[in-house]
Amino acid sequence: xxxxxxxxxxxxxxxxxxxxxxxxxxxxxxxxxxxxxxxxxxxxxxxxxxxxxxxxxxxxxxxxxxxxxxxxxxxxxxxxxxxxxxxxxxxxxxxxxxxxxxxxxxxxxxxxxxxxxxxxxxxxxxxxxxxxxxxxxxxxxxxxxxxxxxxxxxxxxxxxxxx
Amino acid sequence: xxxxxxxxxxxxxxxxxxxxxxxxxxxxxxxxxxxxxxxxxxxxxxxxxxxxxxxxxxxxxxxxxxxxxxxxxxxxxxxxxxxxxxxxxxxxxxxxxxxxxxxxxxxxxxxxxxxxxxxxxxxxxxxxxxxxxxxxxxxxxxxxxxxxxxxxxxxxxxxxxxxxxxxxxxxxxxxxxxxxxxxxxxxxxxxxxxxxxxxxxxxxxxxxxxxxxxxxxxxxxxxxxxxxxxxxxxxxxxxxxxxxxxxxxxxxx
Numbered sequence: 001x002x003x004x005x006x007x008x009x010x011x012x013x014x015x016x017x018x019x020x021x022x023x024x025x026x027x028x029x030x031x032x033x034x035x036x037x038x039x040x041x042x043x044x045x046x047x048x049x050x051x052x053x054x055x056x057x058x059x060x061x062x063x064x065x066x067x068x069x070x071x072x073x074x075x076x077x078x079x080x081x082x083x084x085x086x087x088x089x090x091x092x093x094x095x096x097x098x099x100x101x102x103x104x105x106x107x108x109x110x111x112x113x114x115x116x117x118x119x120x121x122x123x124x125x126x127x128x129x130x131x132x133x134x135x136x137x138x139x140x141x142x143x144x145x146x147x148x149x150x151x152x153x154x155x156x157x158x159x160x161x162x163x
Numbered sequence: 164x165x166x167x168x169x170x171x172x173x174x175x176x177x178x179x180x181x182x183x184x185x186x187x188x189x190x191x192x193x194x195x196x197x198x199x200x201x202x203x204x205x206x207x208x209x210x211x212x213x214x215x216x217x218x219x220x221x222x223x224x225x226x227x228x229x230x231x232x233x234x235x236x237x238x239x240x241x242x243x244x245x246x247x248x249x250x251x252x253x254x255x256x257x258x259x260x261x262x263x264x265x266x267x268x269x270x271x272x273x274x275x276x277x278x279x280x281x282x283x284x285x286x287x288x289x290x291x292x293x294x295x296x297x298x299x300x301x302x303x304x305x306x307x308x309x310x311x312x313x314x315x316x317x318x319x320x321x322x323x324x325x326x327x328x329x330x331x332x333x334x335x336x337x338x339x340x341x342x343x344x345x346x347x348x349x350x351x352x353x354x355x356x357x358x359x360x361x362x363x364x365x366x367x368x369x370x371x372x373x374x375x376x377x378x379x380x381x382x383x384x385x386x387x388x389x390x391x392x393x394x395x396x397x398x399x400x401x402x403x404x405x406x407x408x409x410x411x412x413x414x415x416x
Contacts (some may be wrong), residue, residue: 053293054214083218084289137200138304139207143214147200163296 004039011044012037014072021060022142025103028061032091035082043076044069049087051163052143089163100160101126106148108162123159125150164346171284172226173246173343174353176236177389179219180247183237184397185268186212187404188255197258204304208265211297218290238408242398243391249336252388252397256329259312259322264330265305266370271337272298274362275354283351306370313374323376335384337363 015037016029028034028048035047046065050058062079069077089108092100097107106126124131130152137147138161145158165173189209196202217233224231250268255261276298279291312319338356347353371378387393408414 050214050293052211052214052297053218053290054210054212056210083293084285086289086292137204138300139200139204141203143207143210161300 008037008039011039011069011072011074014068015046015065018061018064018068021057021064023100023103023105025099026092026096028064030093030096030099032087033058033061034065042074043078044074045078045080047080047082049082049085051087055143057142087163089160104157105145106157106159108160111162123148125153125155126157127155128153164342167346167350168226169228170343170346171287171352172223174347175219175223175226175287177246177248179216179223179236180245181251181268181388182212182219183216184245184247184400185251185264186210186216187400188251188253189261189265191255192261201258205261208301208304211294211301215290215294215297218293222286222290234408238405242393242401245393245397245401246389246391247397248339249333249385249388249394250330252394252400253330253333254396256326257322259319260326260329262305262308262312263323263326265301266309267330267334267337267367269298269301269305270363270366270370271359273302274359274366275356278354278359282353287352309370309376310374313371313376320375323374327376327379331379332382332385336386336388339386339389341389 012029012034015034016027018028018034020026020028020031020033031051033048033051035049037047038045046069048058048061048065058081065079066077088111090111092108100107104126106123109122122131123133123135125133125148128150130150132151134149134151135146136149136156140147140158144161144163146161147156148159149156164170186209189205189212192202192205192209194202196205216237220233220236224233224236248268250264253260253264255264273295276291276295280288280295282288282291309323313323314320338360340356344353344356348355368378
């Protein structure tokens with residue numbers, strides 16, 4: 001039992017290093033995509049949850065997990081996609097948000113489930129921290145981002161949508 | 164009556180097919196959007212919808228008596244076996260027509276998924292919670308554009324009015340219900356679409372008022388999508404969507 005627990009912790013920490021394919025400054029563990037690991041004899045069961053239903057990175061993430069485990073000697077891997085609990089940007093730690101900001105992506109605010117149509121209340125420019133920003137498009141380069149322009153420093157930037 | 168699992172499968176298929184067909188339609192805009200941001204927005208919405216379709220079709224296939232995969236359902240069914248609502252298969256037309264169709268369907272999906280979140284079926288409630296957040300963006304986007312175009316130039320207004328004339332009589336198909344719905348509502352699994360309709364009417368009225376567009380008078384509504392009775396447009400979408408896997412069965416990327 002002890003050995004198994006240690007093994008699982010070990011596998012989880014190996015997988016925790018995998019970066020997100022689209023936003024490589026944060027890992028799949030920080031994003032909350034990596035949910036859990038269990039062992040069944042020599043089979044590793046990894047549970048992941050999608051950020052957006054149609055996020056094309058999920059396939060790449062599953063492939064990365066398989067490859068990483070293979071490198072570490074685990075041949076039999078079973079990846080399960082679960083939808084509950086439902087992913088939310090509230091799972092991102094302050095530390096992860098800071099990494100996004102440094103990378104040039106405005107991190108998500110707290111999700112507003114009561115009035116999701118209204119969108120994010122306060123978006124700050126990741127470069128100059130100004131809140132005087134303009135929404136260019138609700139849809140950006142990936143499913144999870146919106147496009148903004150800063151009225152103060154005039155730089156365009158991506159915002160990680162609050163979800 | 165069918166066993167509950169088969170009813171849930173049928174219900175899931177109707178939800179998934181609507182997302183799949185509309186997602187496929189929006190994909191036609193790829194590279195043809197009026198401006199770059201809009202090209203990206205329409206294909207982003209398409210991506211969300213196809214993601215939803217994958218989840219709902221997978222679930223539908225798992226519950227079938229003879230299990231089917233999402234790909235078998237998407238690529239190896241004929242038009243009469245598709246259960247999407249009629250608006251989803253309607254051609255894109257001009258940008259105004261695409262936006263109006265999106266407004267009609269996103270408003271429906273917004274209030275539908277909001278209720279499906281409370282379904283006693285755990286898979287439905289999880290998928291609904293996820294899809295609801297995505298659809299909120301689609302609704303906001305199409306509502307803003309409806310206002311901009313309806314209350315825009317003489318030409319943009321005219322185009323929106325033409326789109327309303329073209330699409331309005333198909334909006335009734337969004338709320339089509341039959342014994343599948345009735346049975347599942349009794350079990351606390353399905354959504355009462357007559358309730359969704361009240362919210363839909365209110366929201367569309369609100370957006371149209373802001374957009375200076377008129378809500379048409381009550382009229383005859385064309386329905387049938389949920390039972391596989393489609394417009395002539397569906398066959399054409401399917402031929403494009405299905406040609407590769409049908410020509411090369413088992414093909415992989």
